[in-house]
Amino acid sequence: MALTELPLIHAFDLLGVAVFAISGALAAGQKGLDWVGVVALAVVTSIGGGTLRDVLLNRDAVFWIADPTYLWVILGAAVVTIVHVRFLPVPANALRIADALGLALFSVLGAQIAEAEGASVVVVIVMGILTGVAGGIIRDVLIREVPLVFRPTEELYSVAALGGVLCYLLLKTLAVPASVAAIFGIMLVAGLRLAAVIWKIRLPAFHVSVD
Amino acid sequence: MALTELPLIHAFDLLGVAVFAISGALAAGQKGLDWVGVVALAVVTSIGGGTLRDVLLNRDAVFWIADPTYLWVILGAAVVTIVHVRFLPVPANALRIADALGLALFSVLGAQIAEAEGASVVVVIVMGILTGVAGGIIRDVLIREVPLVFRPTEELYSVAALGGVLCYLLLKTLAVPASVAAIFGIMLVAGLRLAAVIWKIRLPAFHVSVD
Amino acid sequence: MALTELPLIHAFDLLGVAVFAISGALAAGQKGLDWVGVVALAVVTSIGGGTLRDVLLNRDAVFWIADPTYLWVILGAAVVTIVHVRFLPVPANALRIADALGLALFSVLGAQIAEAEGASVVVVIVMGILTGVAGGIIRDVLIREVPLVFRPTEELYSVAALGGVLCYLLLKTLAVPASVAAIFGIMLVAGLRLAAVIWKIRLPAFHVSVD
Structure with missing residues (x-):
């Protein structure tokens, strides 16, 4: 039933983990951390959201404890990043596309996992977004940055995840099969995010001065 | 048995959540975050403590997953804050009083929840304080501040929560009914906190210079 | 079966908690936090890793909720630190040795707990390291520092924990009794860490400049 049991989806899920791991490793490199810091940031960025979910x-087992393949993928991604950066430039655009795909998969698959646990609709939405964005938030906290996803300079990110999860839920109430609805939801998240990056679509900032 | 099942207490509990959500939203506004940041900080500030508890x-379900009303209240509080701030000044004193009430309710009700789970006395005390203050600590970490409750410039906060929880437990050992003891505990927390704010009662700072 | 049930090991475990609590209290003092901050940092530093584990x-009960002795030890360590610092210099070298011992005990005993829960080998390794280092990471996040263990200026720390846990697991596969293997693992962690401090053995930094 869960999409992650399908081989293609599982492969994409691991790809999402790898991309988020690279993003964590690069963030560590921008702060000049040592190799332990690189691996640690790769780990928390890529599995932080799913772990929190x-x-x-209160699932029986956290996903990467049940299936440690994820840890090996992350370790591989961190090592590849360290080696790659020594010889070649960072392929920023390829990473951005892969990140959008990772966000898309994580949020829709995360919502499905919450559904399978019997969560109410609003909790399903929260868990979908959380699965997609929480890893990046923990990454930013560890390197002492205000989380990227909260900043008005960042193009739609959580909102893209929200849109895709809503699309998925809406299609399902219209009797579309869950797997088809999920694919549309995933495409919408990635599409929204990439469109926002291309056309620089951002949320307004909120300013308060409290005495 | 749990006080939160009483309509009046449940209403106060939701009020506490709303006030803490406003505090999170305002903190986001002081850092100029976007709307996603505002909602996210409102969420973690108001339900962070109870979630950690x-x-x-290891309760069967986190309280806001069992009852998503909390999430709607938080979303409403965040939207009201964004709109209000555009037109009117922040009612700092009203917020401070409501925050003291929120702290009072969260800490005593949090202690009761730990009791219901069969925790030992010292764990009940820790859980009471944690429920009251942890959300604000997570809020401060996310906006890159040293937590307010740890700073010597902040009037008694955790100590007020501690006092109220101890009062509640003490009255109960004196055979006072739990609900009466809770009301006294709640009043003591709010009273201690507001007295500390009015008379600027603070804890000493601890200074170390390690080589 | 668990080593923590042996009186000597339990005593060492409590010593490890006390040392980590002192490290947290001192970190609070370096930032000039108030007494609540001192106690809070002592708590998260000393039980953060084991709690996360x-x-x-998904163990039945978090270790310090099952056995609140830990909380009293932490409170005592925090009070002793506050009083000691007022009159005497901080015994930096004694603390460093005790910290290495704490790291050693936490990581090997943490790995054993993961084993007892039926975790796979790679998860056992991760949980061992996590138990040893996560408390310090949370401490550093709360006082707004990039975690010490991620920085290239810090001598081998996570790597020492990794080495000891691997040694423990390796000896066990060679049919060495678990308790003997654990003692060798613990000695290796402490030895590696202290050797790294003495000879300033560090991991390389990883630098990236992303546009």
Whole structure:
């Protein structure tokens, strides 16, 4: 039933983990951390969101404890990043596309996992977004940055995840099969995010001065 | 048995959540975050403490997953804050009083939840304080501040929560009914906090210089 | 079966908690936090790693909730630190040796707990390291520092924990009794860490400049 059991989706899920791991490793490199810091940031960025989801939903086992393949993929991605950066430039655009795909998969698959645990609709939406964005938030906290996804300089990110999860849920209430609805949801997240990056679509900032 | 099942207490509990959500939204505004940041900070500030408590106690379900009303209240509070700030000044004193009430309710009700889970006395005390203050700590970490409750410039906050929880537990050992003891505990937390704000009662700072 | 049930090991475990609590209290003092901040940092530094391990492994009860002795030891260590610092210099070298011992005990005992929960080998390794280092990471995040263990200026720390846990697992596959293997693992962690401090053995930094 869960999409992650399908070989193609599982492969994409691992790709999403790898991309987020690279993003964590690069963030560590921008701060000049050592190799332990690189691996640690790769780990928290890529599995932080899903871990928080599984802990909050009180699932029987956190996903990477049940299936340690994820840890090996992350370690591989961190090592590849360290080696790659020594010889070649960072392919920023390829990473941005892969990140959008990772966000898309994580948020829609995360929502499905919450559904399978019997969560109410609003909790399903929250868990979908959380799965997609929480890893990046933990990454930013560890390197002492205000989380990227909260900043008005960042193009739609959580909002793209929200849109895709809503699309998925809406299509399902219209009797579209879950797997088809998920594919549309995933495409919408990635499309929204990439469109926002291309046309620089951002959310307004909120300013308060409290005495 | 749990006080939160009483309509009046449940209403106060939701009020506490709303006030803490406003505090999170305002903190986001002081850092110029975007709307996603505002909602996210409103969420973590208001339910962070209770969520940590529920996860640590390994409760069957985190409170806002069992009852998503909390999420709607938070979303409403965040939207009202964004709109209000555009037109009117922030009612700092009203917020401070409501925050003291929120702290009072969260800490005493949090202690009761730990009791219901069969925790030992010292764990009940820790969980009470944690429920009251952890959300604000997570808020401060996300906006890159040293947590307000750890700073010597902040009037008694955790100590007020501690006092109220101890008062509640003490009255109960004196055979006072739990609900009466809770009301006294709640009043003591709010009273201690507001007195500390009015008379600027603070804890000493601790200074170390390590080579 | 668990080593922590042996009186000597339990005593060492409590010593490790006390040392990590002192490290947290001193970090609070370096930032000039108030007494609440001192106690809070002592708590998260000393039980943060084990708590994260227990939550991720979905154990029946977090260790300090099952046995609140830990909380009293932490409170005592925080008070002793506050009083000591007022009159005497900080014994930096004694603390460093005790910290290495704490790291050693936490990581090997943490790995054993993960084993007892039936985790796979790679998860056992991750949980061992996590138990040893996560508390310090949370401490550093709370005082707004990039975690010490991620910085290239810090001598081998996570790597020492990794080495000891691997040694423990390797000896066990060679049919060495678990308790003997654990003692060798613990000695290796402490030895590696202290050797790294003495000879300033560090991991290379990783630098990236992303546009």
